[in-house]
Amino acid sequence: MEPRAADIARWWQLAPVGQVVIDDQGYILQVNHTLSDWLSQPASQLINQLASSLFTVESRMLYQGVMAFRLTDVGAVDEVHLCLHLDNERILPVLCSARRLSTKETPLTLISMLPISRKDQLERDLLDARKEAQQALSEKSEVIAELESMRTILESRNSELHRLTMKLGHEARSDPLTGLPNRRHFDLALQERLAGADAYRHSNDFSVAILDIDHFKPINDQHGHAAGDQVLQALAQLLSSQLRGNDFVARIGGEEFALLLPDTSIDEAVGALERLRCAIEVHHWEPVPIIASFGVTSYLPGDTCESLMARADSALYVTKRQGRNHVTQS
Numbered sequence: 001m002e003p004r005a006a007d008i009a010r011w012w013q014l015a016p017v018g019q020v021v022i023d024d025q026g027y028i029l030q031v032n033h034t035l036s037d038w039l040s041q042p043a044s045q046l047i048n049q050l051a052s053s054l055f056t057v058e059s060r061m062l063y064q065g066v067m068a069f070r071l072t073d074v075g076a077v078d079e080v081h082l083c084l085h086l087d088n089e090r091i092l093p094v095l096c097s098a099r100r101l102s103t104k105e106t107p108l109t110l111i112s113m114l115p116i117s118r119k120d121q122l123e124r125d126l127l128d129a130r131k132e133a134q135q136a137l138s139e140k141s142e143v144i145a146e147l148e149s150m151r152t153i154l155e156s157r158n159s160e161l162h163r164l165t166m167k168l169g170h171e172a173r174s175d176p177l178t179g180l181p182n183r184r185h186f187d188l189a190l191q192e193r194l195a196g197a198d199a200y201r202h203s204n205d206f207s208v209a210i211l212d213i214d215h216f217k218p219i220n221d222q223h224g225h226a227a228g229d230q231v232l233q234a235l236a237q238l239l240s241s242q243l244r245g246n247d248f249v250a251r252i253g254g255e256e257f258a259l260l261l262p263d264t265s266i267d268e269a270v271g272a273l274e275r276l277r278c279a280i281e282v283h284h285w286e287p288v289p290i291i292a293s294f295g296v297t298s299y300l301p302g303d304t305c306e307s308l309m310a311r312a313d314s315a316l317y318v319t320k321r322q323g324r325n326h327v328t329q330s
């Protein structure tokens with residue numbers, strides 16, 4: 001059954017797209033209900049208006065620049081994205097397609113406007129979501145960079161802390177004047193050696209000696225404390241250079257040094273100390289020559305740190321009493 005002209009006219013009015021027919025000057029000749037509903041204006045009010053006035057200012061430029069131009073040129077335009085100006089607060093995005101209708105009297109143009117607010121909103125949402133994701137990504141990168149820089153700072157603080165701890169540890173165990181281990185460090189080394197000797201039941205396998213500079217006080221008195229300090233430093237160097245790698249030497253008092261000689265019997269220790277005594281005697285000292293007295297003892301089962309040091313000290317006392325510059329064993 002052929003549709004009646006009245007039905008077709010009704011369908012035109014109610015189509016889900018806005019429809020408008022304009023003349024060759026762009027004035028509205030016909031407008032359907034759908035469009036006049038969107039614009040909240042009766043068709044009678046819209047007729048004879050310029051079609052461009054239906055759009056927002058930005059869309060008007062596009063309408064005149066693109067649509068009108070293409071219509072004159074090729075007589076058809078498809079899917080131009082424009083915005084209808086509904087009222088002061090609302091706009092309606094539409095996709096406009098237009099065709100020139102050939103009539104004998106006047107050239108007419110039919111414009112269809114497909115509303116795309118949902119599509120537009122989705123696109124805007126997508127764009128917003130993309131922006132948010134980019135923002136989150138850049139914030140994440142910033143946080144990662146900050147964490148990375150904090151990690152670098154922490155690492156450098158840690159290594160500084162480690163260096164300071166090592167330095168403090170070294171200082172706690174060293175004599176500041178000569179750089180040799182101090183009394184505390186010597187006691188620890190001796191205790192360690194004693195623990196080893198007890199564990200393996202070694203006997204006479206290490207010796208302990210004390211060296212004391214003879215008549216050191218006059219050097220200070222006659223040449224000044226700084227000269228005395230120089231002598232102590234030079235002696236520390238001499239001792240370090242003369243002793244074997246395993247030997248342990250420490251400054252345990254003013255002009256007193258202690259020696260731990262591992263794997264050394266009492267005879268071997270006396271021999272080594274005698275060579276050391278001679279080296280001191282022949283060394284070129286500033287400001288005056290020095291000599292030194294020695295007391296030495298060897299490990300006996302059951303020895304303690306104190307008993308060993310006490311024996312070495314009494315041997316040294318004997319040396320001092322017998323005229324100095326000599327090695328006494330106990």
Ligand SMILES: Nc1nc2c(ncn2[C@@H]2O[C@H](COP(=O)(O)OP(=O)(O)OP(=O)(O)O)[C@@H](O)[C@H]2O)c(=O)[nH]1
Nearest residue numbers: 212213214215216217218220225226228229254255
């Ligand atoms: N320059 C200097 N002198 C020190 C230091 N520590 C201790 N002395 C001095 O060493 C001297 C030790 O004197 P004494 O104990 O009488 O010993 P001595 O003069 O060597 O006499 P004998 O040991 O009996 O031969 C004192 O004058 C202390 O002031 C130091 O670090 N630097």
